Amino acid sequence: MRTQQDFTMLAGEDRDINFTIWEDDTDTTRKNINNYDFTWIMQPNERSAVPTIIKTSGSLTITITDAGSGKLTVPLGSADTLSIEGTYYHELEGVDTLGRAVKPAIGHITILPTGTD
Numbered sequence: 225m226r227t228q229q230d231f232t233m234l235a236g237e238d239r240d241i242n243f244t245i246w247e248d249d250t251d252t253t254r255k256n257i258n259n260y261d262f263t264w265i266m267q268p269n270e271r272s273a274v275p276t277i278i279k280t281s282g283s284l285t286i287t288i289t290d291a292g293s294g295k296l297t298v299p300l301g302s303a304d305t306l307s308i309e310g311t312y313y314h315e316l317e318g319v320d321t322l323g324r325a326v327k328p329a330i331g332h333i334t335i336l337p338t339g340t341d
Contacts, residue, residue: 229314229331235338236306238299243316245294245328254294260318260326262286264298266333270313277304309335 233239241264247253261282265275279285279298289295298316316329 229329230333231331232334232336233300233305235309235335236302238302241298241300242289243296243298243329245296245318245326254292255326255328256292257288257294257296257318258291259321262288262296262316262318264314264316266312266314268310268312272313276308276312305335309337311335 231241245255245257247255262280264277264279264286266277267275277300281288281296285299287297287299289297311332311334314329314331314333315327317325317327319325
């Protein structure tokens with residue numbers, strides 16, 4: 225699992241979150257994600273019962289950009305973050321066709337109010 229996937233953005237900003245999935249924490253071999261479904265969530269903290277934003281590869285709100293090289297993109301549109309600010313927990317989880325789960329990324333997103341420099 226990759227931690228430290230932290231970043232800052234402005235509320236209402238369009239942002240692509242790009243991920244590369246690795247076989248392990250050594251970052252030497254990219255994972256083939258051909259047979260995986262991914263879910264990305266953003267929520268106020270790790271224990272929140274209801275995510276603020278959910279994106280999935282099954283609903284095409286996550287784009288697999290290069291499955292053989294483990295690359296995918298989670299696009300955030302301006303409407304996703306327009307009315308929120310603060311620090312949020314986020315995580316990416318994948319499940320393969322055999323039901324095996326991987327959680328390749330967790331971190332925090334700080335969303336600043338529009339007009340903040």
